[in-house]
Amino acid sequence: MKFGLLFFIIAASTFLNESQAQDTLKFSPNKINNFKWVPLPAVGSNPANGWMFGLAPSATWYMGNPIDTKLSNLVGNFLYTTKKQWIFSSRSNIFLDQNSWILVGDWRYFITSQPTFGLGSGAPNELGEDPNLPGVYQGAQQMDFSLIRFYETVLKRVGSSNFYLGMGYHFDLHSKIESFLDEKSPTSLEFAHDHYNRSLGFDTERYILSGITLNAILENRDVAVSPYEKNFALLSYKINPTFLGSDQSSSTILMDYRHYVNVSERRKRHLIAFWGYGNFLVSGNLPYMNLPSLGWDMFGRGGRAYAQGRFRGESMVYSEAEYRFPLQKQKETFGGTVFVNAASFSSRTVNEKLLDTINPGYGLGLRVMINKQYRTTITADYGWGQKGNSGFYLNVNETF
Template identity: 30%
Template sequence: MKDSIPNVKDSIPIVDTVKKVDTVKEVIWKMTPVPEKDMGNVWHSIFRPHSPIEGGNTEVRDTRVHLTLLPAGGYTLQTGTAAIISGNAAFYTDRSPNGKMSNISSSVTYSQYQQWIVPFTSNIWTKGNKFNIITDIRYIKYPSSIYGLGGRTDPNKGYTINFSNLKFHQTIMKSLSEDMYVGVGYFYDKFWDIKGLDKVSRQTTAQMKKELGKQEVASGLAMRFSYDSRLNQINPKQGTYYNITYRSSDKAWGSDSTWNSLTIDARSYVEFPKRSRNVLAFWMLDWMTTNGVPPYLLLPSTGWDDQYNTGRGYIQGRFRGKNMLYFESEYRFRISRNGLIGGVGFINIQNFSSDLSQQYARIFPGYGGGIRIKLNKYSDTNLCLDYGFGQNGSRGLFVNLGEVF
């Protein structure tokens, strides 16, 4: 009889209260916000440990200018070892919730290959986001390798050329409706002192041979249409960006040849998972020659987009053609809860038309990962250190101040 009575203890499920409490604590810990930190806070805690640290609400919009300066040494596939001084300034002209962050960036780079790279770029939003003024000025003095046209070129048979380049692109965009803009710009590019440093080879196309020892000027108007719902272009966390640029280079504007190009740039940013502050980002770039033939050094090419960021995993200029199709996806995640350290993983593919035809050759993938170090929590500026891999043993380090896209 005693044996037939069930053991009450065995028949009632036992709840692991300790584990349950720990789980609740973990959830609360994850949901409790922590103050954002950047390298300024780290510097302060090391060298001024007894003075209070300015907290600052990173969500509050003010009209102060937030500066980020970075003197550093580095190494990339294109420059080798290089000394770099870079900086950006970020600010709001409008304190409303929909006000977009304006930014000005510049740097000076000198490399072991005696390269000089001096860009100055700005993206200014006026009050109420009524106008968007975009400036892109760059001076480059380069030895650089070229590998021929299309996707069937040998990575071990590059041809080194030297040249100087001045770029001046200025655009003014007017708001049509919320986040939608249309505008006109003037684009000027000049290449001079174009010299071959190696023996002429098959990689030196007939077009490039004609340009050696000369200068090339491309000058003309550009029409732009864009939709931009991002609030911060330095480090986008949300929104969508579309930009269509039609460029006309005409002898009437001082250009050495007449040609037209069309660039379609599309980007999207999604928080994933929700409320994680991690971001899944997508980027598509179509860069096409619609009429005529641009100078060789202005043909669509790896790493020669406006920000020089396409094709992580390959050296700048590795592929070149009349048309370029490009896609990249990147996952950005926090490593530290305070945002000081983060990481990314990325994949990309690129495809170029063969020679100067419309026929596309092979698809070339790239992939890799990197670390993010928060330099300025107010502008959300990161130091981006990425290592990328491509085909045929291509690999290298890629450095940016601000996100790649």
């Protein structure tokens, strides 16, 4: 953690002079694009990946006149971790001229590993036999796997409103899946991943989820990467038919709502942010790694205090509140945050319903805005959860 914070300070200092110069730029009505690229070297840490090294480039630009076109952004990751993982990703939110269309992309290639703990909110840290499933492990079980993900969504603005309708295609290929134990004791029980997949007719080493989404978005945020005001809402219905390549047919509904309330009219950065998120299985069955899971939202920001994938189930609800504030009287460079969150999961496999168990988290963070005009921000957070769960998170741009 200390090394991560040291890098955080060094990186902020490196870009501070440049950002202060950029902050003085003013938009011309005839000037478009204003492309800004930050090839940020990355040293970070989180519970699922350990220490990460590489590049985390961030780009912001306008696809039209800044007067009537929102800021587009792209965040990439090219990382190698101390757990011998490779992480390549590109996630984008692009507004075309006059916000007439939105293009949302989420592309990933992982050669990675991750612990899984079984299903439901009550899954413990400690390895043992699941009392609800005799002969099956619960608690920390390691998994190696590869993931290829291609998500792309196109949305059309409805009239002159901030409401959008559109469709998307999503594809997930999990392969080379292997479950194992860190402990040297012999494997005497069945792994939770393998038991779940076998019981529902999925392969335990490779599976595909492929389908289309029907989407509705309300986009009122002023700047998507670091909003100061208003709100955002997403409703997405996913259909995964076998004729598009899915191993089994299924459907899900995802709901995402974010709201930003200014505490001070003079300092817009002084605000309270709220996030509500739900992901629900509607029909059919999903492979284990495609089940709704903590920290598998688009930017992997949910569930600070817990490792990615710590909780998993057929349906999930998640909420978070964050107080953001400047640390300087006049300048906007340094800021801070405190946050609380809570998550709950359901699982038919272990007979657990939503809200039977709730897992809370809380924490605090430091912010360094390296470009005021585009609100490009380095974020460093530490979160604490239940039963000894905790983690340090170093990222680019606000959590939500």
